[in-house]
Amino acid sequence: MNIKITYNWLLEHLETNADPYEIQKYLSLCGPSVEKIDKAGDDYVLDIEITSNRVDCASVMGIARECQAILPQFGKKAIIKPVHLPMLNSFNEQNTLPLSIEDPENLINRALGIVLDSLMIGSSPEYIQKRLESCDIRSLNNLIDVTNYIMLEIGHPVHVFDYDRIKTGKLIFRKARKGEKIITLDKKEYVLDEHDVIIDDGTGRIIDLPGIMGTENSVVTERTQRVLLFIENNHAKNIRRTSMKYGIRTEAATINEKHPDSALAETAFIQGIVMLKNLAKGKEASSVIDLNHHKTELKTISVDNRHIASLMGIDIKPEESASILERLEFKVVQKGDALSITVPSFRSKDIAIEEDIIEEVARIYGYHNLPSYIQITGFIEQPPDIAKSQTTELKTKYFLKHQGFNDVFNYSMISAHDIRNFKLKIEDHLKIANPISNEIEYMRTSLIPSLLENIVTNQGRRDQFHFFEIASVYLGRVGELPEEKRVLAIETTDDFYSLKGYVENLMLEFHINPSYVPSQNIPYLLPNIQTIINVEGVKIGALGRISPEIIQNFGIEHDVYICEIDFELFVKHAQTTPTYSAIQPFATIKLDLTFKKVPPETYSSLIEKVRKASNKLIDIEYITSYQDNITIRCYFNDHSRNLTEEEAKQELENIKKAIS
Structure with a gap:
């Protein structure tokens, strides 16, 4: 997958002296490939390819983390700027509007929701519009733009419902019933089956195809005054199956099918509240709901630095290995050559074994810095x-x-x-x-x-x-x-x-x-x-x-x-080599024959008759045809002696009789 971010946006999260083209060069050597840079006014747009197992890189903050790890290898300063957001429990408990989120079948990992009231819908600030449109996302209004902006900045999809159009204040996750229909916000109808996960408003009415696309009956409109800010962290397999089955390939689905970090959902949720309050003058009108089924347990992997050095083919010090991993936000406890490494939650899906850790050290160190050895060529004979x-x-x-x-x-x-x-x-x-x-x-x-x-x-x-x-x-x-x-x-x-x-x-x-x-x-x-x-x-x-x-x-x-x-x-x-036949020492006589093909007889059947009519005939060559008349050239030879011309002509007469 590819994402687009802007250089100035990146600088809001990264303190660096690297220019856009240095970032392109160095990231492409050791991390995500920056395929293209376009100048956009006083900014630059970076088009970046993200491998499918690195969804943690699919955001401004994700690229900033990669820069922090890679740029110092090339003598460039790169330090992540801390993000100062309020704690989730700091938001006032409000009971003005009812809100409940239920997941009785354990169909999601996490869901967060809050109702915001007294919103002023309108255009987004110019900097948000420019950044979104530079990244190929159309600016619609401040409510929708906030969700897209957060997805690009933090890397987790965000959704807003029109709270009043939900009517019940309830969101219930369940499996669809076979034959149930939805109309998505792009006004397309889909017939669901029992494998699809949907959100029900408690009356049986479907109001969302979670993690993929919203529905037309709950989407924000120009008359919206109250929204439900909502984030769900889904089971990736469900998202992939439903998205591919119906061909609904949204940005949200592309991210959600790749296991985004459930802890990141909280960061995106808090950022959403802050931005909607600042940009749309929203006020909290319900309690915060945090339905968290699967808290990520941080895994610890032990690696011997001598193993790292052996696989990389270089003498790398344990301190250098530890430094690389710490810049990637791994926690490292070093005792001599032994490294005990705690994997951050946003890397929990692609870092599982010792070799994954070694691969991270090797790529940041730079594959281009590793010695090259030509492997011994092996040949396996096929049956x-x-x-x-x-x-x-x-x-x-x-x-x-x-x-x-x-x-x-x-x-x-x-x-x-x-x-x-x-x-x-x-x-x-x-x-x-x-x-x-x-x-x-x-x-x-x-x-x-x-x-x-x-x-x-x-x-x-x-x-x-x-x-x-x-x-x-x-x-x-x-x-x-x-x-x-x-x-x-x-x-x-x-x-x-x-x-x-x-x-x-x-x-x-x-x-x-x-x-x-x-x-x-x-x-x-x-x-x-x-x-x-x-x-x-x-x-x-x-x-x-x-x-x-x-x-x-x-x-x-x-x-x-x-x-x-x-x-x-x-x-x-098939034979790749011909069957050997000895060179004939005796002369070959060539005679032409013209005959009339009478339908329904075919050329092939006539040639078969020609071959059977003479045991001296060794080859036939097609010469030409006109209307139903066909001319062929016959080659006559005797394996024991030279044929006379009269004998060859007699063979030709036998052929004429056979096909007449």
Whole structure:
């Protein structure tokens, strides 16, 4: 995930003499990667990539902590400025308005809430508007802006409800009932199931999809005068499952699914009260509710500094290791080489074992400062069948590349829309339980829909398309894991004969002798332009022209010709080296033959007759065709003596009789 913060905002939490570009350089070496810096008036916007296990960095304060640890390694001053906030129990106990938060099924880690009254809704101060908009968050009003500002500054999502629209003053966490519906604040309707966690107002009415997005019936409006400031720290798995299932990918969901610190929720909550009182003139109108099921227990990990030095490959002193960890806000007790380290609550999810501690020391010390050693190269010989498959696949890719085709890599999943467009049955496809998008919801049973989408994507950029893909398709089996089959698909917008020529050349490259049998039974191909590819009497694939109806469904402006081959059977018959045959010492005679093809007879069946008609015929070459007339070149040879021209002509006559 990426976050954006501004340099001046960072300086409110960090005392440093490093400029934005030095922060970019040094953080990228040892911590979060600062991918880009943009000048914004008298400020700078830092675009920072955060790895998914480091949600503690996804805020201004988180980046300030990283700067405190990393910048001193490069001779730069970096000290965290303390944040002075009141204690949670310092807020006056108020009973003016009723408020209760219930979680009878233990569905969350922590929830905090307070009602604020007499609010003056309006625009936020200019500095808040500028910072939010610099970080790609639209400024709406002072109430909503406070929640977004705190999320960026502290790193925990915050929410405000319109207290009067809740009506009951109750928030009850429960599992949704299958079929219950909600309308989110972006006015989209979702049908829930029994795995989703929701907030009920005590009457059965859903007022929030917690940790993901608010609902339309409780959102703050221009008429709002009283708000419920609310923070919940959720079970990350529930957030991830629901967010992915419905495709609701909000900033809040992205953070909540990564285990943000429940102790951080308290800091964000107090900051929210302070800001709403200052910016919106709010007054406390209820008691503070703090429902805390899971207080984080700080873990202690013991590490021997000699182990740190051994894994890093350097002689690092225990004092230096301790200094690095303390700048990361770990508590360290040192006794000689033994380090007893207490992990801060905001790192409790990604620091679990001794090696995690060593990794922290190593990255802050700087991987670029560690010695480089070239490892001994190891080679593991693959089983013969796997080795042949890998070799054949690589050689196939190079061959098709040199034929002018582009190798494409598509997702193994496709959409229901593509399945219907391709005239396949949705029930024949395995469905992903929690797809991140409707575009990748079902496992492929054919590579062709993806290749057709490749043409759709590239239409208008070129006139001709030549694509191929080697990948697995997934066929469902009752009570078992799906069958994975390796498939080769070749696609062109040339014509049928060009595609057949590419396929024949590929077969020739691997010394496979296929036969082509006309077909009218492949539903996605045009009935009169399709053929089955057989090898030794077994079907290994098919080729033909995609039906106009399917082409129209996909919105493609070209005729498309496709070949799909069972790559496992292809590998079985493939030979990477030809079978040796001795050089013939006797002369070969070449004679041309022109004959008329009468439908429904095919070229393949005629050639088969030609081969059977003469035992002196060693090869056939296609020369040309005009209307129904086909010209071939026949090669005659005798393995024991030189043939005469008259004998060769007699063989040609035998062929003419066989096909007449």
